[in-house]
Amino acid sequence: MSGQRVLxxxxxxxxxxxxIGNDGRLANVWVKxxxxxxxxxxxxxLYFTLKDQVAALRCVMFQGRSRSLSLSLQDGxxxxxxxxxxxxxxxxxxxxxxxxxxxxGMGMATLALQELAARLxxxxxFAAERKxxxxxxxxxxxxxxxxxxxxxxxxxxxxxxxxxxxxxxxxPATVQGDTAPFELARALELLGKLGGxxxxxxxxxxxxxxxxxxxxxxxxxxxxxxxxVPVIAAVGHETDLTLADRVxxxxxxxxxxxxxxxxxxxxxxxxxxxxxxxxARRGMEHRLxxxxxxxxxxxxxxxxxxxxxxxxxxxxxxxxxxxxLLAAWQRHAGAREQxxxxxxxxxxxxxxxxxxxxxxxxxxxxGGGPPIRHSLEVxxxxxxxxVLSQGRLQCQVExxxxx
Amino acid sequence: xxxxxxxxxxxxxxxLEGIVRALEGEGLTLEDSLAYYQEGIRLVRLCRxxxxxxxGKLQALLVQEGEVVLKEISLSGGGGYGA
Numbered sequence: 445m446s447g448q449r450v451l452x453x454x455x456x457x458x459x460x461x462x463x464i465g466n467d468g469r470l471a472n473v474w475v476k477x478x479x480x481x482x483x484x485x486x487x488x489x490l491y492f493t494l495k496d497q498v499a500a501l502r503c504v505m506f507q508g509r510s511r512s513l514s515l516s517l518q519d520g521x522x523x524x525x526x527x528x529x530x531x532x533x534x535x536x537x538x539x540x541x542x543x544x545x546x547x548x549g550m551g552m553a554t555l556a557l558q559e560l561a562a563r564l565x566x567x568x569x570f571a572a573e574r575k576x577x578x579x580x581x582x583x584x585x586x587x588x589x590x591x592x593x594x595x596x597x598x599x600x601x602x603x604x605x606x607x608x609x610x611x612x613x614x615x616p617a618t619v620q621g622d623t624a625p626f627e628l629a630r631a632l633e634l635l636g637k638l639g640g641x642x643x644x645x646x647x648x649x650x651x652x653x654x655x656x657x658x659x660x661x662x663x664x665x666x667x668x669x670x671x672x673v674p675v676i677a678a679v680g681h682e683t684d685l686t687l688a689d690r691v692x693x694x695x696x697x698x699x700x701x702x703x704x705x706x707x708x709x710x711x712x713x714x715x716x717x718x719x720x721x722x723x724a725r726r727g728m729e730h731r732l733x734x735x736x737x738x739x740x741x742x743x744x745x746x747x748x749x750x751x752x753x754x755x756x757x758x759x760x761x762x763x764x765x766x767x768x769l770l771a772a773w774q775r776h777a778g779a780r781e782q783x784x785x786x787x788x789x790x791x792x793x794x795x796x797x798x799x800x801x802x803x804x805x806x807x808x809x810x811g812g813g814p815p816i817r818h819s820l821e822v823x824x825x826x827x828x829x830x831v832l833s834q835g836r837l838q839c840q841v842e843x844x845x846x847x
Numbered sequence: 848x849x850x851x852x853x854x855x856x857x858x859x860x861x862x863l864e865g866i867v868r869a870l871e872g873e874g875l876t877l878e879d880s881l882a883y884y885q886e887g888i889r890l891v892r893l894c895r896x897x898x899x900x901x902x903g904k905l906q907a908l909l910v911q912e913g914e915v916v917l918k919e920i921s922l923s924g925g926g927g928y929g930a
Contacts, residue, residue: 579855579856579857580855580856580857580860581855591907600905604903607901608903609898609899609901609902610903611904612905613908613917614906615907615908631908634910635908638908638915710898714898717894717895720863720867721888721891723867723870723871724866724870724884724887724888726871731870731875731880732877
């Protein structure tokens, strides 16, 4: 800018705006000071001044932002505000446009954590929609924890109690100290790439005195977020969740509880299978029975029964014939009876028994046989049998006379 | 249908439940019922096998000389592990 040029106010203002706008540091500053001149017009925006012993800074916090304040601001309060610097041309002033504001009592570390949390949340790392469901039966359960801590022992014990044959893979990592975030992230990465690992538990042992800061790092949060396998975090406490807890797909209060979420109870699964198998079998049996019943109904119905009925009809016809035959016999019986009587008499007359009763005898060989008619049929000394009207004689031939 | 190779336990179980519901319902013909039943038995066997085939190992994933290895470990009484 040459020395003699006369500038318009707006030209000078624009220059200053460019100057400020080009300074990256002014785009995101944290400023500490005491609140004064706090005004809250109807619009809901907040106007105040931050001052220290020497200087003052005008601040404005727009309505969208100030709504989320959990603390009530008032004059005299020492605060830390984050925002960007810009010029308000109309008034010829520079202002801090405040994005966030906190009581000054909070440590810088806490503030930084708050900022990190806010940033990750904006990126969607904590989004509920992103949470993945846990597998019912994992082929392998990955464990990210200290190899020497109680957490490992607890998780192994609970896992084996629920499902004695479950496969566990430990990716050891220290949980405190400078290297912890890197080791934890690395462990997650290794398990994610291993294959066969269907769920991962990241946890640390009990005791609130333990330093959880490693689980509040961006490295660990992003490692969990980017893990291809669902992650259960058992790190922080109910009232003090770490970033790891918030990114994880599920949260558990203790490593043991995490194991309960990850590992099913073998007996319950077996029972469930047995019930299903039984229901399937019963369903099938029922269906077969129904089919059978339908078949029987078909058989019994008129259509199918006719052949048998035909049989009955014929049977009955035959019986009828027999009756008629008998009746006809009865009718002719009278005449036949007489004829029969006559025959019987003649038979009787000609009967050998009748002849015997007149005194004649039959002579024959002993033991039966035809009657002997000629005396020359026997020789003297032979035995013969004589049949009388009553009884028999066993005789021996003394002499034979020719006839 | 893939030969049950990588069918996850959970998926197999869900298929099985679907089959059972169908068998208990009224809609299937006798032939279809038989087919469903056979598939159901196959799934039951698959699931039972899955419940048995895990080996109960506890292994540690370590990086040795640049290589990722799995090493079987056991827990010692003091809460740490020994290799």
